[in-house]
Amino acid sequence: MRGSHVNPPRVLMQSLGCKTNQYENDALAAAFLAAGFLPAEDGLPVDVAVLNTCTVTGEAGRKSRQMLRRLRERxxxxxxxASGCHAQLADLSALADLTVGTSGRDRIVxxxxxxxxxxxxxxxxxxHEPYAYETIAPVSLPSETRAYVKIEDGCDNRCTYCAIRxxxxxxxxxxxxxxxxEIDALARAGHREIVLTGTHIGSYGKGEDSSLIDLLEQIDKTSAERVRLGSLEPAALSEAFIERAARLKRLCPHFHLSLQSGSDGVLHRMNRRYTxxxxxxxxxxxxxxxxQAGLTTDVMVGFPGETDAEHRESVDFIRELPFTDLHIFRFSARGGTPAAAMPVQVPAEISKARSRDMEQLxxxxxxxxxxxxxxxxxxxxxxxxxxxxxxxxxEDYLxxxxxxxxxxxxxxxxxxxxVTGREDGKATAKAVLHP
Known part of the structure; x- marks a missing residue:
């Protein structure tokens, strides 16, 4: 056996990025445990260190490489x-003994x-080119109250800034x-809330005579206490979807509806397919x-060609809607995407100023x-x-x-x-005591 010759071997699991990455990291950890590995413990040497990487921004890619170097040093x-999205797109062979991208992770153990x-x-x-849904292992996290369940992978949209597809x-x-x-098993194990995640969950069932709302109606028959949706786009929330979703007893009234920009000009250049x-x-x-549904969203500032007027459009649009939280990030050019080659790149200082505007809002x-x-x-x-x-x-994600x-x-x-107020960035409340 390589390394510290500990038997059974110990594995350290780390992950960057989205909820889908976290789910996949948990699934891979479960696969290692099922194969007889032990989780890492402070002060004890490890035989294997796994990083599930992220490439959503340039900073995420840089941090992925930095963390791999630190793992090697420690x-x-x-x-x-190295696994995941950045491993799929970047050459990490100088930093990792084993590189597996977004397909073939069922072979890692x-x-x-x-x-x-x-x-x-x-x-x-x-x-490998991802071509079929890949299951790694059932996930069981008995210490957590919330569990992520991945329902799909990949995306057929062609947003001009996105390297994830x-x-x-x-x-x-x-x-x-x-x-x-899996949801029934997680509920039996004590998980009170299930979060459905994926790259583009609104596309669930595409080409298979099924849909996200069909799946939600099946999940509503499980023993899960709460079911929360991951990120959606406007097209997923049709009148028919809302009408059927209104009858679901387990669905949380919280919608993370990805916006990116409130300017039609910017949305068009992003190829977001909605106005x-x-x-x-x-x-x-x-x-x-x-x-009073929880309404959260993502907003990008500094997209190529974004003018001051378009930025103000976006600010004004966001101001008028009852968002409960915003995730703000600055445009980051990703290699191989159309946006990286667009002619008018917004200077960093302007992008940072617009980010500060949005954070204040x-x-x-x-x-x-x-x-x-x-x-x-x-x-x-x-x-x-x-x-x-x-x-x-x-339930509405406060x-x-x-x-x-x-x-x-x-x-x-x-x-x-x-609910009684707000302190230190969090809502405050008092318990209702039942007789």
């Missing part, structure tokens, strides 16, 4: 494994075992039966059924969201208790802090609360 005798036994000379690289390939859906079985009016109409459909929207809910009743699933307070999320009822209250406990 664990010089370990097998270093087998390949690591082989390397531990044979000590091959030089790095090994497995990069280059890394993950075309959209392909996971079989509904496997999804439902600001389309987005506004989708929000209106949501609010007709769930008047985001803080206003967060405060408004809490203010609109003061005095209202919500249910919080407690995630942790520390310093005399419980912390957790409401992160809430409230005075602890007991230091021993188990994570995953549900509490009925009344």
């Amino acid at each position: 664990h010089p005798e370990a097998i270093i494994v 087998e390949e690591v075992v082989l390397q531990l036994e044979t000590r091959p000379d030089g790095p090994r690289v497995f990069l 280059l890394a993950r390939g075309r959209a392909r859906s996971r079989p509904a039966g496997a999804i439902v079985a 600001a009016a389309d987005y506004r109409a989708a929000v209106a459909r949501i609010l007709r059924v769930w008047p 985001a803080e206003v929207k967060r405060a408004e969201a809490v203010g609109a809910r003061i005095g209202e009743r919500r249910t919080v699933i407690v995630e942790k208790t520390e310093n005399g307070r419980h912390f957790g999320y409401t 992160y809430v802090s409230l005075p602890a009822l007991s230091a021993d209250l188990a994570a995953g406990s549900s509490l009925d609360v009344i």
Whole structure:
């Protein structure tokens, strides 16, 4: 066996990026445990170190490479494994003993075992074009109250700035039966909330005589307490979708509806396939059924050619809608994407200033969201208790802090609360005590 000769070997798992990456990292960790590996512990040497990389921005790619270097420095005798989106698109063979992109990860454990036994000379690289949905292993995280479940991979859209579709390939859906079985197993293991994730979950079932709402209706029959949707686009929220979703008893009234820009000119250059009016109409459909739904979004600033007027359009558009939170990021040119070659690149100092504008607006929207809910009743699933307070999320995705009822209250406990205000960036609440 290579490295520290510990038997059984220990594996360190790290991940960057999105919820899909986190799910895949958890699934790979489960596969290692099933093969007899032990998780890393402080102070003990590891035999294998795995990094699930990210390439959504230039900074994410840089951080992926930096973390691989650090893993090599800290664990010089370990097998270093690079997987995920950045591993698919960039040459990481100088930084990792084993590189596996976004396909073939079901072979990682087998390949690591082989390397531990044979000590091959030089790095090994497995990069394949993703063509079918790939299952790594069932995920079980008994210490967590929330679990991610991946329902699809890849994307058929061609947003001009996005490298993720280059890394993950075309959209392909996971079989509904496997999804439902995993959710039931997670619920039985104590997970109170299930978050559905993927690259483009609104495309679920495309070409297979199925759809996301068909899947949600099946999931609604499971024992999960809460089901939360990952990122969606306006086209997914049709009148028919909303009408059927309104009848689901487990679906959280929280929608992460990706915007990117409130300017039609910018949206067109991004090839986002909707207008600001389309987005506004989708929000209106949501609010007709769930008047105080949590509404979160992503906003990009500094896209090539974005003028001051287009930036103001975006700011004004966001100001008018009842967003509860915003994720702001600056445009980052990704190799191989049309946007990287667009002629008018926004200077970094202007992009940073626009990001500050949006962050200020985001803080206003967060405060408004809490203010609109003061005095209202919500249910919080407690995630942790520390310093005399419980912390957790409401069904509409407010992160809430409230005075602890007991230091021993188990994570995953549900509490009925009344929203009372906002402090240190979090909503505050008080528990409703039942007789």
